[in-house]
Amino acid sequence: MYKESTLSVQISSIVQETEHVKRFTLEIAKGKQLPRFSGGSHISTYLETPKGLLVRQYSLTSHPDDCSHYEIAVRLSEASKGGSRIWHQSMKVGDHLQISYPKNHFPLSFKARHHVFYAAGIGITPFISMMQELRDKGQTFELHYASKSKQYCSFYEFITQHYSEQSHFYFSEDNHRIPTLFLENHLVGTHVYFCGPETFIEHFVKAAKDLGYPKKSVHQERFSPPQLKRVKPFKVSLKSGNEIWVDEKQSMLDALLQHGLNVPYSCKVGRCGTCELPVITGDIDHFDFFLSEDQQNAQNCILPCVSRAKSDKLVMEIK
Amino acid sequence: MKNKAVFINGKRKYIFCGDEQGLKLLSNVLEKGKEEGLTYDRYLLSDLKMTLLQDFLKSQKMGTFVYLAIPFLVLQQFRKALEDIGYLEEDVQYIGYGERKIPVFCCRCHEINMSNQEQNRLFCNRCSLELEVSDHYSAMHNAFLGYVAKL
Amino acid sequence: MKWTGDLAHFPYPFKDSTYRYSNNSIPMKQPFCIEVTPSYKKEMLLKRKLLSDHPERCYQSLPHSITGQWEIVELLIDHLISQYPQHFSVEKENNSWIFFNKILDEKVEFIFGDENSLSCEPLFFISHHVQEDLIYMRQRDDDLYLDAGQLCFPANWSLAFNIGMKFKNIHHPIPGFKEEGLDQRILQFLMRLEAGTPWERLNWSLMAGDRLDTSLETFDQWGKLRKHVTRENAGELVHIRVEVQKLFRLPRTNSILFSIHTHLLSLEQLSTNREWLQQFYEILSELHAHIVEYKGISHYKASLMHYLEEQLERVKAT
Numbered sequence: 001m002y003k004e005s006t007l008s009v010q011i012s013s014i015v016q017e018t019e020h021v022k023r024f025t026l027e028i029a030k031g032k033q034l035p036r037f038s039g040g041s042h043i044s045t046y047l048e049t050p051k052g053l054l055v056r057q058y059s060l061t062s063h064p065d066d067c068s069h070y071e072i073a074v075r076l077s078e079a080s081k082g083g084s085r086i087w088h089q090s091m092k093v094g095d096h097l098q099i100s101y102p103k104n105h106f107p108l109s110f111k112a113r114h115h116v117f118y119a120a121g122i123g124i125t126p127f128i129s130m131m132q133e134l135r136d137k138g139q140t141f142e143l144h145y146a147s148k149s150k151q152y153c154s155f156y157e158f159i160t161q162h163y164s165e166q167s168h169f170y171f172s173e174d175n176h177r178i179p180t181l182f183l184e185n186h187l188v189g190t191h192v193y194f195c196g197p198e199t200f201i202e203h204f205v206k207a208a209k210d211l212g213y214p215k216k217s218v219h220q221e222r223f224s225p226p227q228l229k230r231v232k233p234f235k236v237s238l239k240s241g242n243e244i245w246v247d248e249k250q251s252m253l254d255a256l257l258q259h260g261l262n263v264p265y266s267c268k269v270g271r272c273g274t275c276e277l278p279v280i281t282g283d284i285d286h287f288d289f290f291l292s293e294d295q296q297n298a299q300n301c302i303l304p305c306v307s308r309a310k311s312d313k314l315v316m317e318i319k
Numbered sequence: 320m321k322n323k324a325v326f327i328n329g330k331r332k333y334i335f336c337g338d339e340q341g342l343k344l345l346s347n348v349l350e351k352g353k354e355e356g357l358t359y360d361r362y363l364l365s366d367l368k369m370t371l372l373q374d375f376l377k378s379q380k381m382g383t384f385v386y387l388a389i390p391f392l393v394l395q396q397f398r399k400a401l402e403d404i405g406y407l408e409e410d411v412q413y414i415g416y417g418e419r420k421i422p423v424f425c426c427r428c429h430e431i432n433m434s435n436q437e438q439n440r441l442f443c444n445r446c447s448l449e450l451e452v453s454d455h456y457s458a459m460h461n462a463f464l465g466y467v468a469k470l
Numbered sequence: 471m472k473w474t475g476d477l478a479h480f481p482y483p484f485k486d487s488t489y490r491y492s493n494n495s496i497p498m499k500q501p502f503c504i505e506v507t508p509s510y511k512k513e514m515l516l517k518r519k520l521l522s523d524h525p526e527r528c529y530q531s532l533p534h535s536i537t538g539q540w541e542i543v544e545l546l547i548d549h550l551i552s553q554y555p556q557h558f559s560v561e562k563e564n565n566s567w568i569f570f571n572k573i574l575d576e577k578v579e580f581i582f583g584d585e586n587s588l589s590c591e592p593l594f595f596i597s598h599h600v601q602e603d604l605i606y607m608r609q610r611d612d613d614l615y616l617d618a619g620q621l622c623f624p625a626n627w628s629l630a631f632n633i634g635m636k637f638k639n640i641h642h643p644i645p646g647f648k649e650e651g652l653d654q655r656i657l658q659f660l661m662r663l664e665a666g667t668p669w670e671r672l673n674w675s676l677m678a679g680d681r682l683d684t685s686l687e688t689f690d691q692w693g694k695l696r697k698h699v700t701r702e703n704a705g706e707l708v709h710i711r712v713e714v715q716k717l718f719r720l721p722r723t724n725s726i727l728f729s730i731h732t733h734l735l736s737l738e739q740l741s742t743n744r745e746w747l748q749q750f751y752e753i754l755s756e757l758h759a760h761i762v763e764y765k766g767i768s769h770y771k772a773s774l775m776h777y778l779e780e781q782l783e784r785v786k787a788t
């Protein structure tokens with residue numbers, strides 16, 4: 001199976017942050033250094049399970065210049081297919097694992113004159129390192145953070161301690177929500193960043209669009225693949241003449257991998273472009289965030305980790 | 320940089336800005352804005368001074384779209400000022416009119432020479448090298464590269 | 471200075487007998503950004519002289535590139551000491567670093583991250599210890615910008631002109647690049663470049679003469695030699711110029727380091743390898759006119775082909 005180059009780390013501490021969230025500190029062997037990273041970066045973690053390797057992405061919440069350790073925060077998700085469950089239930093201090101180098105699909109805008117972060121729940125994690133970076137550079141920002149309650153609010157203490165002036169909390173238990181109305185008040189030059197559940201992101205992205213925000217001022221981070229609205233099974237036909245069936249519960253990438261095809265991939269959420277494959281015929285339903293609109297409209301390539309067929313069949317250029 | 324303003328839909332507010340001649344060039348989009356009952360400001364830049372305009376543009380909210388119509392000769396400095404405020408390329412249409420000079424970067428001594436639009440060869444003011452004007456453009460220098468015209 | 475190429479270590483750039491522009495980047499087997507060759511001392515001398523005599527031509531940087539420059543210092547020192555421990559070492563105590571270059575018998579002390587602890591910018595400093603030219607491409611919003619660079623051995627382009635420029639604009643002069651959509655593809659490829667997985671590619675061109683410093687600024691001097699190529703002197707005068715280019719993602723600033731190591735070899739030397747001679751001849755015979763023109767071969771292509779044909783005859787006769 002395709003695997004990127006990785007770093008070997010050991011869990012050196014585990015902190016119960018809230019009822020559902022644990023923070024893990026990852027250390028590299030003595031004498032070695034972890035790479036520095038930029039605000040908003042994440043790593044892939046590789047978990048060995050009896051069923052095979054589980055790859056999950058988590059934002060780095062430690063200081064970008066700290067080369068001695070990384071920190072991630074993991075929320076136990078009810079719908080978990082295993083990733084967060086393993087982190088919460090099986091991982092112990094002293095355990096070793098492989099992680100990727102830091103990657104950033106959610107970088108701070110360089111052009112922005114002011115940054116506004118909108119977070120819901122565990123969506124707070126990428127903003128921790130972004131706020132650190134902006135503070136170091138002396139740039140202005142504000143944080144609007146929605147959570148169920150103070151007890152369920154990860155990093156509450158850390159944020160109030162370090163960024164009290166910039167931060168605003170909204171607890172649904174107190175009937176407080178972040179109004180999208182806020183978007184109306186940002187001055188020209190502001191960039192907005194959304195991270196949280198799909199519905200939260202969609203809601204804010206739409207509000208920004210309706211106001212006429214240019215696309216480039218609106219940034220969003222997803223850790224789960226986008227929810228597909230029209231999922232249906234389809235067939236993939238290969239150069240060799242073989243046909244592969246993709247059912248509604250699996251991604252096309254997973255189907256190809258299961259059939260032993262050596263398709264490279266990395267993010268699995270349609271962000272990095274690594275899994276791109278050429279398509280000869282068939283209607284493609286693009287769900288990625290990588291290809292440009294023109295490239296999507298050309299209908300001649302697909303990112304199979306998220307995208308699917310609109311037609312019953314895709315004819316592919318691969319063997 | 321366009322010669323004619325094109326109407327852009329879906330913004331919460333429009334600013335039509337220019338000197339007298341410039342505002343005339345914007346009349347088609349301004350009319351369109353009026354027709355559609357959109358929120359807009361008309362800003363007469365009578366003396367082509369930037370300071371007041373800058374304050375005005377800085378106080379605008381996200382979702383504002385700017386049409387700026389002024390002579391080509393001052394357009395670049397306004398573009399720079401708007402970018403510094405945080406306006407993205409997508410937020411502004413720049414309409415130029417009048418005389419145009421082409422800045423040409425000397426490949427040998429880095430001097431930026433001003434050439435006429437029709438000229439495709441000139442001698443560098445500083446080092447006298449004969450330059451051939453290319454279409455290789457640097458936004459940072461706001462200049463086109465002049466290559467050695469003959470060996 | 472007369473250049474003698476190193477035949478044994480020459481990065482011969484061709485695989486097929488045709489050449490087209492394409493994204494010919496491949497993942498590196500050995501993830502090292504620098505190479506110290508037998509001509510290290512000679513090249514460092516030349517490079518340092520150029521840096522001090524023509525700083526504007528050879529060095530450019532924008533103010534916000536400093537963090538990235540430190541990142542490059544860290545990466546290069548790390549690669550130097552792990553690949554050439556006999557030649558380079560570093561002592562670190564917290565942020566106080568002492569760097570030793572044993573080839574040149576030099577010692578540099580500085581505080582990592584503190585610009586005042588060096589007498590120059592960090593990229594300028596580390597440039598004095600590696601043969602490679604170093605270009606820092608900063609990712610800003612959805613594009614890559616040339617935000618700093620040290621360039622002593624350019625293949626006829628100007629760092630001073632290109633500073634601050636976006637990736638696609640930099641490649642604007644290349645014929646067919648935009649039309650074929652290659653610039654967009656390569657930009658996307660670079661945007662997805664990841665730390666820990668560096669890539670490399672080879673670029674080639676031909677030149678009359680054996681200067682490493684073929685800057686655009688001095689083209690009016692060295693370019694003239696193109697007119698002096700004859701079938702008799704082509705073997706000695708014409709050189710193939712190969713750039714080993716390496717691409718590293720710098721995770722601290724989410725930017726890219728593009729390093730260029732330039733190698734020269736006279737056609738006389740190239741011709742000593744039968745297969746190379748044959749393949750190179752085929753490539754040139756078939757090379758599209760716009761690429762011939764762009765690479766600056768048009769002036770002397772006829773003489774060159776005569777020369778290569780003679781060599782092929784000679785080889786066949788033996």
Ligand code: HEM
Pocket residue numbers: 491492493494495605607616626627628632640641643644656660671673674675726728764765
């Ligand atoms: C990211 C760092 C890169 C930088 C800073 C860079 C810069 C340049 C520059 C300055 C030139 C000369 C253009 C001129 O004539 O003014 C050039 C040429 C070229 N570049 Fe890049 N480049 C980069 C990456 C790449 C990559 C990844 C490719 C991959 C295919 C590529 C392909 C080419 C080609 C084919 C040429 C024409 C060379 C020739 O025919 O001699 N470049 N590049």
Ligand code: FES
Pocket residue numbers: 264265266267268269270271272273274275276288290303304305306
């Ligand atoms: S794996 Fe990243 S886009 Fe498909």
Ligand SMILES: [Zn+2]
Pocket residue numbers: 425426427428429430443444445446447448
């Ligand atoms: Zn000049």
